[in-house]
Amino acid sequence: MIQVEGVYEVAVRVRDLSRAETFYRDVLGLEVGLRDTKRPWVFLRVGPSGMIVLQEDPGEWPLQHFAFKVSEATLDRAVDFLAGKEIATEGPVSHDWIPAR
Numbered sequence: 776m777i778q779v780e781g782v783y784e785v786a787v788r789v790r791d792l793s794r795a796e797t798f799y800r801d802v803l804g805l806e807v808g809l810r811d812t813k814r815p816w817v818f819l820r821v822g823p824s825g826m827i828v829l830q831e832d833p834g835e836w837p838l839q840h841f842a843f844k845v846s847e848a849t850l851d852r853a854v855d856f857l858a859g860k861e862i863a864t865e866g867p868v869s870h871d872w873i874p875a876r
Contacts, residue, residue: 792831
């Protein structure tokens with residue numbers, strides 16, 4: 776078995792790269808690491824060693840899901856913070872089968 780230590784990079788397809796970059800940068804505080812000049816992609820730094828790659832694709836595709844790890848206190852403050860930026864949320868939601876909400 777290969778021992779996985781964590782997630783290094785996640786690629787996220789987005790319909791509007793500029794809008795998505797603004798959200799990840801200005802709301803979540805991620806830093807732009809690299810802007811691809813040949814393709815509609817932008818790489819954002821997550822913590823000391825992780826990345827999210829936003830890849831623009833205006834076509835039709837199924838929903839995606841991923842989650843960020845934050846402290847309980849940060850999660851509790853996030854709802855009010857997002858509402859202040861007029862970003863709708865649902866939750867936090869608790870799940871019995873995973874140690875998260």
